[in-house]
Amino acid sequence: MLDKTVFDTGSVLLSSQLPPIPAKRYFTIGEVSDLCGVRSHVLRYWEQEFAQLSPQKRRGNRRYYQHHEVVLIRKIRALLYEEGFTISGARNRLDEARGELRLRDELHAVLQILAK
Secondary structure, three states: OOOOOOHHHHOOOHHHHHOOOOOOOOHHHHHHHHHHOOOOOHHHHHHHHHHOOOOOEHHHEEEEHHHHHHHHHHHHHHHHHHOOHHHHHHHHHHHHHHHHHHHHHHHHHHHHHHOO
């Protein structure tokens, strides 16, 4: 009989239980897998489903994720595994959040212009 791993569906880690993200510029897919509690094949699948997720590829098609992408993966993971969103629902939620940030930036710029 096989032992359970942290990746089994019966023992999904909560976002609060994930390890802190180290202060590094680039992370390999294995490191991201460990930091986010998601298997590497799932990360490769998410790259196809979420346009915002596009790690740099170098020699031998090796993926290198930046800090903001690791944070994004944790958001995707929380939406899918903790909040129960579907892939398309999570994609829409991320697009809404990005639109809200753009709107907030535009409003902030207008306020700065009016303050002059």
